Amino acid sequence: MQTGRSTVRVRDVEFGGDEVVLIAGPCSVESETQLLTVARAVRDAGARMLRGGAFKPRTSPDSFRGLGEEGLKLLALARAETGLPVVTEVMDPRLIPLVSQYADMLQVGSRNMQNFPLLEELGRSRVPVLLKRGMGSTIDELLSAAEYLFRGGNDQVVFCERGIRTFEPSTRSTLDLNAVPMLRRRSLLPVIVDPSHGTGHAWMVPSLASAAVAVRADGLIIEVHANPALALSDGAQSVTPAEFDALAREVAAVATAIGRHTAVPCGAR
Amino acid sequence: MQTGRSTVRVRDVEFGGDEVVLIAGPCSVESETQLLTVARAVRDAGARMLRGGAFKPRTSPDSFRGLGEEGLKLLALARAETGLPVVTEVMDPRLIPLVSQYADMLQVGSRNMQNFPLLEELGRSRVPVLLKRGMGSTIDELLSAAEYLFRGGNDQVVFCERGIRTFEPSTRSTLDLNAVPMLRRRSLLPVIVDPSHGTGHAWMVPSLASAAVAVRADGLIIEVHANPALALSDGAQSVTPAEFDALAREVAAVATAIGRHTAVPCGAR
Amino acid sequence: MQTGRSTVRVRDVEFGGDEVVLIAGPCSVESETQLLTVARAVRDAGARMLRGGAFKPRTSPDSFRGLGEEGLKLLALARAETGLPVVTEVMDPRLIPLVSQYADMLQVGSRNMQNFPLLEELGRSRVPVLLKRGMGSTIDELLSAAEYLFRGGNDQVVFCERGIRTFEPSTRSTLDLNAVPMLRRRSLLPVIVDPSHGTGHAWMVPSLASAAVAVRADGLIIEVHANPALALSDGAQSVTPAEFDALAREVAAVATAIGRHTAVPCGAR
Amino acid sequence: MQTGRSTVRVRDVEFGGDEVVLIAGPCSVESETQLLTVARAVRDAGARMLRGGAFKPRTSPDSFRGLGEEGLKLLALARAETGLPVVTEVMDPRLIPLVSQYADMLQVGSRNMQNFPLLEELGRSRVPVLLKRGMGSTIDELLSAAEYLFRGGNDQVVFCERGIRTFEPSTRSTLDLNAVPMLRRRSLLPVIVDPSHGTGHAWMVPSLASAAVAVRADGLIIEVHANPALALSDGAQSVTPAEFDALAREVAAVATAIGRHTAVPCGAR
Numbered sequence A, B, C, D: 001m002q003t004g005r006s007t008v009r010v011r012d013v014e015f016g017g018d019e020v021v022l023i024a025g026p027c028s029v030e031s032e033t034q035l036l037t038v039a040r041a042v043r044d045a046g047a048r049m050l051r052g053g054a055f056k057p058r059t060s061p062d063s064f065r066g067l068g069e070e071g072l073k074l075l076a077l078a079r080a081e082t083g084l085p086v087v088t089e090v091m092d093p094r095l096i097p098l099v100s101q102y103a104d105m106l107q108v109g110s111r112n113m114q115n116f117p118l119l120e121e122l123g124r125s126r127v128p129v130l131l132k133r134g135m136g137s138t139i140d141e142l143l144s145a146a147e148y149l150f151r152g153g154n155d156q157v158v159f160c161e162r163g164i165r166t167f168e169p170s171t172r173s174t175l176d177l178n179a180v181p182m183l184r185r186r187s188l189l190p191v192i193v194d195p196s197h198g199t200g201h202a203w204m205v206p207s208l209a210s211a212a213v214a215v216r217a218d219g220l221i222i223e224v225h226a227n228p229a230l231a232l233s234d235g236a237q238s239v240t241p242a243e244f245d246a247l248a249r250e251v252a253a254v255a256t257a258i259g260r261h262t263a264v265p266c267g268a269r
Helices: A032-043 A067-082 A093-102 A118-125 A137-149 A180-185 A195-201 A200-215 A239-257 B032-045 B068-084 B093-102 B118-122 B137-150 B179-186 B195-199 B202-214 B241-257 C034-046 C069-082 C093-102 C117-123 C138-153 C179-186 C195-200 C202-214 C241-257 D030-047 D069-082 D092-101 D116-124 D139-151 D178-186 D195-201 D202-214 D243-255
Strands: A009-010 A014-016 A021-025 A049-051 A086-089 A103-110 A129-133 A157-163 A191-193 A219-223 B008-010 B013-014 B022-027 B050-052 B086-089 B107-108 B129-130 B157-161 B191-193 B219-223 C006-008 C013-015 C021-025 C049-051 C085-090 C105-107 C129-132 C157-159 C191-193 C218-221 D008-010 D013-014 D020-026 D048-053 D087-088 D105-108 D129-132 D157-163 D189-192 D219-223
Touching: A009 C021, A009 C202, A014 A021, A021 A032, A021 A239, A032 A049, A032 A239, A049 A067, A067 A086, A067 B195, A086 A093, A093 B093, A093 D139, A103 A118, A103 B202, A118 A137, A118 D129, A137 A157, A137 A180, A137 B191, A180 A191, A180 C069, A180 C202, A191 A200, A191 B068, A191 D092, A195 A200, A195 A219, A195 B179, A200 A219, A200 A239, A200 C179, A200 C202, A200 D129, A200 D178, A219 A239, A239 C241, B008 B050, B008 D178, B013 B022, B013 B118, B013 B219, B022 B241, B032 B050, B032 B068, B032 B241, B068 B086, B068 D139, B086 B093, B093 B107, B093 D092, B107 B118, B118 B137, B118 B157, B129 B137, B129 D178, B137 B157, B137 B179, B137 D139, B157 B179, B157 D243, B179 B191, B191 B202, B195 B202, B195 B219, B202 B219, B202 D178, B219 B241, B219 D195, B241 D243, C006 D219, C021 C034, C021 C241, C021 D087, C034 C049, C034 C069, C034 C241, C049 C069, C069 C085, C069 C093, C085 C093, C093 C105, C093 D092, C117 C138, C129 C138, C138 C157, C157 C179, C179 C191, C191 C202, C195 C202, C202 C218, C202 C241, D008 D020, D013 D020, D030 D048, D030 D069, D030 D243, D048 D069, D069 D087, D069 D092, D087 D092, D116 D139, D129 D139, D139 D178, D157 D178, D178 D189, D195 D202, D195 D219, D202 D219, D202 D243
Parallel strands: A021 A049, A021 A219, A049 A086, A086 A103, A103 A129, A129 A157, A157 A191, A191 A219, B022 B050, B022 B219, B050 B086, B086 B107, B107 B129, B129 B157, B157 B191, B191 B219, C021 C049, C021 C218, C049 C085, C085 C105, C105 C129, C129 C157, C157 C191, C191 C218, D020 D048, D020 D219, D048 D087, D087 D105, D105 D129, D129 D157, D157 D189, D189 D219
Antiparallel strands: A009 A014, B008 B013, C006 C013, D008 D013
């Protein structure tokens, strides 16, 4: 039991309790078929929430930048089909009302961790926020960014460690698992981990997912695509539904080893 | 002569030519007296533009966050008094029309280098943009961020190197002067340097300013405060008007040594 | 079973098989009582090898730099008492014969990962080597450093991830657990993790130890001191014998969850 | 004038006075012709000392690792021919007597900044030492490394900033020119800069050399090769003799601009 810690509810999902919450789904929403295929698969494997990008922040404007509102509608459809609550990113303070119509939780992406007008607007909303650490940001700065949300009255905040910028070139980021116990010591809010961005390599995601659970992450967010080679974004770091299923099984066993659990208890399948 | 390079004009000031442009002023606009005192002093010392923050991005919401529109009005007043064009930061895409009424150049701060809705909105405006490198961003990503501005039709862009995040703790950032020749090789746009944020120590600013000119920066942006100890933000890295005057003299001599010049030619005072 | 992987034997201990090997002991050997107390405690808790510094690399020459040969003798005494093989650091190529008389495995510390004369001399010896990653070194460079050992004929090499230098100031290093699967993909040699140096905080060591096992580390090296507040070096990151015992129990459970085991099987105590 | 600062003499060359000392030469000594050609050219362009590697630290043991003592003999020959004192690296404490027979100054390379047995042995010698900052080392640690030399009685130490490890991939290292004023504030010893390793690109070396002089470096160390494309090491960052000549001219002008000078006064050629 996580005595004295805060919990954040997103519909029937609770972050910060004994359950380690699995969030999974594609990097970008690409089509109804693509999304529903993945959504059903990850639900069956034990995911409790669905992720998917409709408005995508991309380093270059030439990259695929998402389906926009059409993507949001598909996410709502997938929720209706699977029962999984939806988390998706919002980058523009002007789009918060629109995105909130469809999503159950709003993600502040790594590049926007210190986008203060966005944080202030989200602080005034009452939607739960998934606040990702900036890739060049300290733990202190992540905690201060949350203050902008609290200031507006929104304390439904889940932190997400997703890797930082370092000199190591063989991985996309350096996943900083030290950040999990440090954030949990300095804040009562839940902390989840994104091993997809934190490694950049699909084959590394499962073992880092297990490590994240072992270090006491309150959840995981994992990119899953039925055919990673054809993904419009982040294919190299997306696992297949079958790989996600195996990941979820191991993660369940690790959770049990440390006195926690995932949605589908280890051994129940 | 900088053959074949692009120039960016802000009123009568030209970036990217043989002149090394000095921008100076307080971190934050605090009051009419504070601003006018500094504006007159830096103009007399050779500055060609005035900087000053009205909407301040601060790591913590408890810090002083600027005077808002009142600060913009004071900047316009200082421009009327001194003739110096004004650059100030805009963080919120919704405020671009307001800030553009007062400022001659809009700054995209380090934390917002990848705030794509902001960049797209600025791309649709026709105001010159000072695009600062993110403290955790690569040179490639800075160049890609500018693409968002070009896409909307705005090619009046000046890059600014302001220091990056590294393991070295004795300085606020590590000023990456390698970035100046690299940016100038990969783009024709002007590049300026901010040694105030790049060092975090007022006593280091003058020598890094000279280094920036020697490495071929097209300009400098320097924080100046009449009484740094009382500054509401960034006092530790602000130089006094007298220190700025000495800095400008040395910078003029260094510019001459490499075949360039500043507004007030070396020896003319 | 770790099919096809290389194993490294140190007396009766095997690295690289299904067993996750626990190495524990004080940062520095300080006295017979201090060492024996810890050695017995960690053996009883499931450690398979004893660590302890006799020649200590210290950033400042004013810090405690170890007991030298007297420390080596105490390590040999502790081995005789507990049956635990001993690993200790050697920094000076001229001291390899001396240190080899007492130790079962020689550690190349983080600062000496690219001390090529030392590596070449160790390559000519036949003592197993624990090769720690430099705090500013890439994974590629660590693999290349091992080539220096192989060149001389010594392939008894165990890699150790111990944290790298990043901009994050709240922890002594950033433990790079991504390095574990990456090293295991690019080399067949065993990889262990040092969460003591990788975090710098005793209270973080247990959860990062569990994470290291979950990510498939072949072992752990943990600093333990009976009275950390009085330790002559690294007190802040040393756990007590009681904390090590709890750590070993959880680590055993996590190992079981991923199909591996530690010396004392989970539940056997 | 540099009031109160310490100076370090290497034969007739003085570091730490008003003169900015140029050291130049090939990365590795490859042959008599190669070395003498470069040595004469850099002397004529204003270099005061000759650099050249005989024992080369290389990341991989498969790379060219230098001519050893044969290389030292060629350096001594080049000194006899040109009158330039010689600096070369020593990595192995056992080789200090040998290398000292030929060299006028011993370089501790970046990878060995915390090789304490090497530093202690050099501390007991009376040869001037060029102590390069480790690529993953803080300024504090560089200062502490010098303490090991002082402890043995050797205070003839010149610091060298040569770039640090950061996330920026477009340059080999990030040259940290902030380190120059910081080292000069915290120590009275001379500080030189190595823009060759600090950038990794020959075309960037001249402008960073000028920047280093502007920031108050007491000298420069530059890799020069008559035919960089054929160099056995570091060709990509080596300038040609003609490029070095142009570099020396500009550096002389920048030195004059800040009240210092190089060996051949600006305009004297």
